[in-house]
Amino acid sequence: MSDSEGTFCLVLHSHLPWLPHHGSWPVGEEWLYQAWAHSYLPLADMLHRFADEGREDVLTLGMTPILAxxxxxxxSIKAFHDWLGHWQLRARHASTLWRDEPLLRDLAASEHLAAVRASEELETRWRHGFSPVLRSWVDTGTIELLGGPLAHPFQPLLEPQVRDFMLRGGLDDTALRTGHRPEGIWAPECGYEPGMEHGYASAGVRRFLVDGPALRGDTSAARTVGESDVVCFGRDLEVTYRVWSPKAGYPGHAAYRDFHTWAHEVGLKPSRVTGKQVEPQDKAPYDPALAADTLRLHVKDFVDTVVGRLRELKRQNGRESLVVAAYDTELFGHWWHEGPAWLEGVLRALPEAGVRVTTLKGALDAGHLGGPIDLPASSWGSGKDWRVWDGAQVADMVEANTALQQRLLDLAREGEGTGRDAVRDQAVAEAMLALSSDWAFMVTKDSAADYARRRARVHTERFDALAVLLREGAHERARKLAAEFRAEDNPFGQLDARALIK
Incomplete structure (x- = not known):
């Protein structure tokens, strides 16, 4: 190893449930377009700058097939373009309403400029979608790309055949879009049960992420799992929680832009946090200069925290150590307006402080590999166990999903030995969407629970409708119905139902 304080890996996980054609705010396409405008586009701008500078191994980026x-x-691209146009109109309207208030008037102008720039990016660099953009970073080595299974399921609750099908299908989907089949994954919800590493190895997965407690808090090196050569990395919660934790973190600072307070007449967020107990109507207007001063302090604080942690681990272990901080990409920009600027500031300041910044693969290349470990069943949810996805609140959903998987496998067996069938493919796609972990999460956390239950139920009912028609031999009706469903929900155009039965 080179002489350094140690190694830091930033891992971002990009995911939203499948949303096109499924309603509007607070649980529909608005989520996608807000995250696209305020998180994915700024992240792309930052990575293009690093790529132009020749920087490699800047960060590890997980991109779920469902979001890709x-x-x-x-x-989505057309609808996002329309959304960006409305953003410009809303900003222009705000400039007239706020013309006598300097901070708000300037905010309206900056919002309009941001919307225009976003439109220009969509019409040029992004005109063919995200995959060509993503591939450019992988081709140049700017990032390490992580994949994942189709439709973001909680893998420990899947039947082995279904789990393998979804994992391989997700990796194939990423290879189709980017020309690269990932060797690493961000397992949905960091869900793990003992033995899953063997399925990973069989599918070509060499590394994955778990939450820190699964490694009993020792996240200073990657570890091989059980008797396999598959490697796991753990989030360092002491460092990660400086930014975002269940209780606190930088985004809640009084100077930052308030995510929750809206000026509904223009659909913009005009306030700073001001104080946790301050009512929305009493919050102060957003002041970018004040936020920028705070941001510089938080960049320094995080760099100091990482350096201090690495020095502490070196004293404990007698060697250079590893810190992995992992977050949802949507935190940076969507939930935390200043997040993209903070992210770039940290990635530039850490090397200046003597810290090696690299990817998960780069950390292995630098020698950060410890001995084997037997991982417990775990996730990154509440309690670090499975309660979010199999607790009492969602017991009926777990039961329904278990039964759905059996019907899914039955349908696949019935089609064994036949040619590829677009109806079976669509039926399987509906089942994949029904098995998404997002629905249980939203119910357990009481976040649009009715919507989540409806989405799970709708996709299950669609699967059953197609399965019944196939069994009845009503092939023409089945084709028409599958075409209707495909027009609304078709995230996996290359999905081949025959792969469920090997």
Whole structure:
């Protein structure tokens, strides 16, 4: 190893449930377009700058197949373009309403400029979707790309055949879009049960992420799992929680832009946090200069925290150590307006402080590999166990999903030995969408629970409707119905139902 304080890996996980054609705010396409405008475009700008500078191994980026499909979808691209136009109109309207208030008037102008720039990016660099953009970073080595299974399921609750099908299908989907089949994945919800590493090895997965407690808090090196050569990395929660934790973190600072307070007449967020107990109507207007001063302090604080942590681990272990901080990409920009600027500031300041910044693969190349470990069943949710996805609140959903998987496998067996069938493919796609972990999460966390239950139920009912028609031999009716469903939900155009039965 070179002489350094140690190694830091930033891992970002990009995911939203499949949303096109499924309603509007607070649980529909608005989510996608806000995250696209305020997180994915700024992240792309930053990575293009690093790529132009010749920087390699800047960060590890997890991109779920379900999100990649949305960012490539022609319907989504057109609708996002319309959304950006409305953003410009809203900003222009705000400039007239706020013309006598200097801070708010300037905010309206900056919002309009941001919307225009976003439109220009969509019309040029992003005109063919996200995959060509993503591939450019992989080709140049700017990032390490992580994949994942189709439709973001909680893998420990899947039947082995279904789990393998979804994992391989997700990796194939990423290879189709980017020309690269990932060797690493961000397992949905960091869900793990003992033995899953063997399925990973069989599918060509060499490394994955778990939450820190699964490694009993020792995240200073990657570890091989059980008797396999598959490697796991753990989030360092002491460092990660400086930014975002269940209780606190930088984004809640009084100077930052308030995510929750809206000026509904223009659909913009005009306030700073001001104080946790301050009512929305009493919050102060957003002041970018004040936020920028705070941001510089938080960049320094995080760099100091990482350096201090690496020095502490070196004293404990007698060697250079590793810190992995992992977050949802949407935190940076969507939930935390100043997040993209903070992210770039940290990635530039850490090397200046003597820290090696690299990817998960780069950390292995630098020698950060410890001995084997037997991982417990775990996730990154509440309690670090499975309660979010199999607790009492969602017991009925778990039961329904278990039964759905059996019907899914039955349908696949019935089609064994036949040619590829678009109806079976669509039926399987509906089942994949029904098995998404997002629905249980939203119910357990009481975040649009009715919507989540409806989405799970709708996709299950569609699967059953197609399966019944196939069994009845009503092939023409089945084809028409599958075509209707495909027009609304078709994230996995290359999905081949025959792969469920080997």
């Amino acid at each position: 499909a949305q960012l490539d979808d022609p319907y």
